[in-house]
Amino acid sequence: xxxxxxxxxxxxxxxxxxxxxxxxxxxxxxxxxxxxxxxxxxxxxxxxxxxxxxxxxxxxxxxxxxxxxxxxxxxxx
Amino acid sequence: xxxxxxxxxxxxxxxxxxxxxxxxxxxxxxxxxxxxxxxxxxxxxxxxxxxxxxxxxxxxxxxxxxxxxxxxxxxxxxxxxxxxxxxxxxxxxxxxxxxxxxxxxxxxxxxxxxxxxxxxxxxxxxxxxxxxxxxxxxxxxxxxxxxxxxxxxxxxxxxxxxxxx
Numbered sequence: 001x002x003x004x005x006x007x008x009x010x011x012x013x014x015x016x017x018x019x020x021x022x023x024x025x026x027x028x029x030x031x032x033x034x035x036x037x038x039x040x041x042x043x044x045x046x047x048x049x050x051x052x053x054x055x056x057x058x059x060x061x062x063x064x065x066x067x068x069x070x071x072x073x074x075x076x077x
Numbered sequence: 078x079x080x081x082x083x084x085x086x087x088x089x090x091x092x093x094x095x096x097x098x099x100x101x102x103x104x105x106x107x108x109x110x111x112x113x114x115x116x117x118x119x120x121x122x123x124x125x126x127x128x129x130x131x132x133x134x135x136x137x138x139x140x141x142x143x144x145x146x147x148x149x150x151x152x153x154x155x156x157x158x159x160x161x162x163x164x165x166x167x168x169x170x171x172x173x174x175x176x177x178x179x180x181x182x183x184x185x186x187x188x189x190x191x192x193x194x195x196x197x198x199x200x201x202x203x204x205x206x207x208x209x210x211x212x213x214x215x216x217x218x219x220x221x222x223x224x225x226x227x228x229x230x231x232x233x234x235x236x237x238x239x240x241x242x
Contacts, residue, residue: 016098023105030112034119041119043217049120053113060113063106070102 012073019066030059134226134235137162137172141230146193148186150175153223153234160223161186162232165193165206170232172223173209177202179216195220 037052132154143149143164151172153160159175163186173195175183182199186206189196194212195204202214209220224236 020098020102020105023102023109027105027109027112030109034112034116037116038119041123044219046120046123049116049123053116053120056113056116060106060109063109067102067106070099074099 012076015073016070019070023063023066026059026063030056132234132236134233137225137232137234139230140170140227140232143170146188150183151234154237159183160234161195162223162225163193163195163206170225170227171206172225172234173204174221174223174237176220177216178211178218178220179214184220 177197184195187196193206202216222238
């Protein structure tokens with residue numbers, strides 16, 4: 001019983017670490033996207049702006065969904 | 078005094094500096110939201126109608142001061158905003174900002190291979206005399222156009238366009 005609980009905790013820890021890394025990766029993509037569209041907007045090229053905004057909002061939604069998932073996961077016994 | 082202060086307001090630095098994974102995740106999500114809002118704000122700002130800017134009309138010169146195929150430097154709307162009034166070979170008057178959109182070098186009116194252009198000698202950029210769009214070289218944006226008005230025998234500057242329509 002004690003071993004099973006320990007394994008479950010290790011498993012949780014692995015899942016949380018993977019989610020944190022994935023979120024960091026998504027955030028870096030989002031930041032890169034913002035810098036690229038900002039540079040383009042300053043050059044007067046605004047064609048990419050709407051697509052970049054949509055992508056950024058989708059990434060934010062994924063991050064929020066993962067945060068809710070992590071909260072649920074950490075509450076589980 | 079400071080011991081008393083420490084007793085009244087105890088801070089456990091180790092605990093205070095400890096960041097849990099959940100807190101880090103929350104921080105990243107908030108930062109992600111901030112970037113999303115920033116990108117959306119940029120997109121909204123780009124949609125604003127800011128193409129034409131209205132300024133106080135200013136007298137530039139008399140019509141007969143420029144012969145066809147010549148140009149005249151002037152300032153509009155402020156004293157340090159350099160502009161170039163051009164009388165094209167056809168006799169039509171056009172005016173543009175004199176600052177190259179690359180590194181702000183002053184552009185010149187030139188005729189190259191029979192084509193009238195605004196030429197930047199610094200990095201060999203050139204703009205169309207018809208609408209200010211970039212024809213060659215490193216300038217990233219069209220050169221802003223100055224709106225002109227003819228009042229009898231006088232040329233007046235009445236506004237500025239930041240982009241090609």
